[in-house]
Amino acid sequence: MFFNYIGGIFKGIKTLLTGMKVTSSYFFRPSKIVTQKYPENRKELKMFDSFKGEVILTHNENNEHKCTGCGICEINCPNGSIEIVSMFITTEDGKKKKAIDKHIYHLGMCTFCALCVKTCPSNALDFGKDFEQAVFDRARLTKILNKEGSKLMKGVE
Amino acid sequence: MPFDIYDLSTFTHWIDTSLRAGMSPFWAVFTEFVLVGVVFLAFYAVVGLFLVYAERRICAFMQCRLGPNRVGPGGIFQTIADLIKLLFKELIYIKNADKILFNIAPFIVIIASFLALAAIPFGKGLQAMDFNIGIFYVVAVSSIGVIGILLAGWSSNSKYSLIGALRSGAQIISYELSVGLSLIVIVILAGTMQLSEIVEMQRDGWFIFTGHLPAVIAFIIFMIASTAEINRGPFDLAEAESELTAGFHTEYSGIKFAFFFLAEYMNMFIVASIAATVFWGGWMPLHIGSWEGFNHAMDFIPPFIWYLGKTAVIIYLIMLFKWTFPRLRIDQLLTLEWKYLLPVNLFNVLLMAFIVLKGWHF
Numbered sequence: 001m002f003f004n005y006i007g008g009i010f011k012g013i014k015t016l017l018t019g020m021k022v023t024s025s026y027f028f029r030p031s032k033i034v035t036q037k038y039p040e041n042r043k044e045l046k047m048f049d050s051f052k053g054e055v056i057l058t059h060n061e062n063n064e065h066k067c068t069g070c071g072i073c074e075i076n077c078p079n080g081s082i083e084i085v086s087m088f089i090t091t092e093d094g095k096k097k098k099a100i101d102k103h104i105y106h107l108g109m110c111t112f113c114a115l116c117v118k119t120c121p122s123n124a125l126d127f128g129k130d131f132e133q134a135v136f137d138r139a140r141l142t143k144i145l146n147k148e149g150s151k152l153m154k155g156v157e
Numbered sequence: 158m159p160f161d162i163y164d165l166s167t168f169t170h171w172i173d174t175s176l177r178a179g180m181s182p183f184w185a186v187f188t189e190f191v192l193v194g195v196v197f198l199a200f201y202a203v204v205g206l207f208l209v210y211a212e213r214r215i216c217a218f219m220q221c222r223l224g225p226n227r228v229g230p231g232g233i234f235q236t237i238a239d240l241i242k243l244l245f246k247e248l249i250y251i252k253n254a255d256k257i258l259f260n261i262a263p264f265i266v267i268i269a270s271f272l273a274l275a276a277i278p279f280g281k282g283l284q285a286m287d288f289n290i291g292i293f294y295v296v297a298v299s300s301i302g303v304i305g306i307l308l309a310g311w312s313s314n315s316k317y318s319l320i321g322a323l324r325s326g327a328q329i330i331s332y333e334l335s336v337g338l339s340l341i342v343i344v345i346l347a348g349t350m351q352l353s354e355i356v357e358m359q360r361d362g363w364f365i366f367t368g369h370l371p372a373v374i375a376f377i378i379f380m381i382a383s384t385a386e387i388n389r390g391p392f393d394l395a396e397a398e399s400e401l402t403a404g405f406h407t408e409y410s411g412i413k414f415a416f417f418f419l420a421e422y423m424n425m426f427i428v429a430s431i432a433a434t435v436f437w438g439g440w441m442p443l444h445i446g447s448w449e450g451f452n453h454a455m456d457f458i459p460p461f462i463w464y465l466g467k468t469a470v471i472i473y474l475i476m477l478f479k480w481t482f483p484r485l486r487i488d489q490l491l492t493l494e495w496k497y498l499l500p501v502n503l504f505n506v507l508l509m510a511f512i513v514l515k516g517w518h519f
Binding site for chain 2: 009016025027035037
């Protein structure tokens with residue numbers, strides 16, 4: 001009984017000292033600080049891979065994208081922030097085919113749930129890393145994702 | 158003695174005699190009161206604001222953050238900006254609050270910490286009031302603050318405030334015992350309660366070294382109990398922001414809230430000063446036995462720097478407690494005091510009395 005009491009005191013002091021050692025070690029090693037100074041480090045700031053800044057339609061260097069205009073992203077979007085405007089084009093061998101005219105994306109309504117990116121059958125959509133999206137006019141939050149004069153990538157159906 | 162060049166009592170005596178030469182004794186004393194008051198007000202404001210900044214930076218580093226770093230170099234003016242903001246904020250009038258007590262409470266808290274500041278020796282001859290019962294005075298006066306806390310909680314007409322204030326009352330009644338008993342251990346060793354003499358007696362070695370084991374135990378108990386007495390975490394049940402929003406000062410806003418905030422930090426400073434004075438020798442430089450050269454070298458560091466350095470180390474310890482340990486429940490708080498600290502403390506007083514009786518201390 002008595003020894004339990006004394007032992008408890010020493011055990012308590014030991015565990016308290018363990019905790020103090022941890023916080024002290026952080027205090028005396030400021031190199032471990034994870035906070036970044038944002039506006040100053042804008043140039044070298046690199047967002048991590050899973051960061052969701054905005055939805056983008058990936059284009060390769062020949063200005064080609066993979067969007068077939070199927071409209072699955074439009075159906076899946078819970079907020080209705082994607083509108084697909086499709087058109088019919090005639091291919092070289094004379095067939096009529098559905099293709100994308102405008103992939104309209106309302107950034108102001110997007111909650112970055114990633115349903116569009118995950119369900120896209122041809123992996124055309126992705127998340128961009130740009131997070132500085134503040135604008136003065138609400139109309140500028142509506143973006144057309146397919147670039148001017150872009151075409152469907154060959155081999156994507 | 159080499160550090161007599163830092164002796165400020167000649168300077169204070171010179172002020173006294175020159176004032177008395179120019180005017181009647183009553184007005185001379187009155188002028189001295191005003192001078193000391195102004196100096197303490199300035200000291201209080203500067204130290205309080207700096208401690209708030211230091212706490213925010215230190216806790217940030219302990220949590221791998223940066224803390225305030227925008228206002229001024231390294232964020233040093235952050236608390237001044239905060240103070241200006243608080244000065245401009247509205248003092249909200251609480252419906253059905255006890256208006257007089259509600260307005261008086263912050264002043265009681267801040268006056269209590271002011272009174273305690275008066276007895277602390279900052280350096281040789283740099284002490285506003287050198288009572289022969291200095292330790293007793295400081296313990297007595299610093300517990301006035303809890304009246305302000307109780308009044309604040311009672312008069313706010315809010316359940317959160319009342320619960321916070323009553324917890325604070327239970328806490329202070331319990332932990333005042335441990336603070337008193339751990340200081341009594343040193344009073345037994347020193348044989349005096351006068352703070353200036355306690356410092357003077359530590360010329361050849363601080364009490365924490367010369368008092369053997371009981372002094373070390375007394376120091377640890379004093380640190381725990383005084384952290385509880387100033388209502389800081391892990392003993393911050395009185396304001397427990399996660400359960401009581403802010404406890405006794407939930408209903409306060411603007412500069413009245415700032416008073417509570419400032420008083421909390423100044424109480425921390427006072428407690429650290431007492432610990433530094435009683436256990437670590439106050440402004441007395443570190444002297445080791447017969448190492449003449451070392452002792453002389455230490456004497457060339459001004460006493461005020463010694464005092465501030467020791468106080469800063471203890472303040473760091475108190476902040477470390479707050480940002481390391483989780484908050485205690487009220488029953489755990491009372492168990493710690495009545496089942497652990499108090500019996501250990503009583504035994505410790507006995508042990509110290511025995512050691513002093515046998516003359517085993519240095």
